[in-house]
Amino acid sequence: MTKSATPRRSPPMVSDIGPLKGHLGYFVRRLQIWVFQDFIRTLAAIEISPAQFSVLAVIHANEGLSQIELGNTLGIERARLVRLLNRLERRGLLERLPSNGDGRRHALRLTAGGQATFKQARNLADRHESGLLAKLGEARYRALMDALRP
């Protein structure tokens, strides 16, 4: 090929962000979007979003927990969680079993297929994380992790 097929576009001209320079929330938001976009791209082949990955991870680590516990752990509203779980259940990745003891609760479990998908997801998520470390540099990555972890 002689030349790029993509049309030449003017370099995106960026302006002064003014007082946003002094706001933590602005930079946290920009980083979060950038990280999630990379995550989504990396796991696109298996169609697992960041929220779905977090749900599978917590169920995997806490088999039999209830929806309310899952929601509290991840900060997801219980009404929102219902639809999230519906989709994963329809995909055959998890099941809602009757809870022993409390008739109001469901005990959440990954199915065999859910375990397999989660294993793939974890491999891709690890690749994503290594990519972050490479792009941010070890020092900055470590500084962020140390400052962010509660």
Add this chain to the structure above:
Amino acid sequence: MTKSATPRRSPPMVSDIGPLKGHLGYFVRRLQIWVFQDFIRTLAAIEISPAQFSVLAVIHANEGLSQIELGNTLGIERARLVRLLNRLERRGLLERLPSNGDGRRHALRLTAGGQATFKQARNLADRHESGLLAKLGEARYRALMDALRP
């Protein structure tokens, strides 16, 4: 009063987050939500969201810039920006003037009312930021700022 009027609720039981412990994106997301909720509460009285604040701030610092420049600066898609600006224009906070030179562009400016509202917003946003520093502690706040700023 003798007792709290709010019903007693069981302490939210939180589970193990498993492999999420090793993912930067998880912690960045949790922090971002926490910071934005605080921002929204602090500026609730004047009904300015984080996105609206960022738009007012960049227009204030770059009077006459175009929508595409504003979008590039903040990472906001131009289609989304249209509705954001519509609302602020309807509230009388900004105006879209004809650009000299290029008939396709608008030159964005804050109105007098927009300047006044932005001044209020900046005061409240500063209070929000001081609150963050107090809640996170100076060391952690500084570490985050240093690691986040590009």
Add this chain to the structure above:
DNA sequence: TATTGTTATACTCTATAACTATA
């Protein structure tokens, strides 16, 4: 009475595609 899961509604955000007017 309170809690768990569910349904429903409304609003925001994000991602596209297509249209227009201008260049």
Add this chain to the structure above:
DNA sequence: TATAGTTATAGAGTATAACAATA
């Protein structure tokens, strides 16, 4: 042909309220 702004649509996230079943 490409760009700036606009409109429209669909999907996801967020915030509520209300309901049934169970405690």
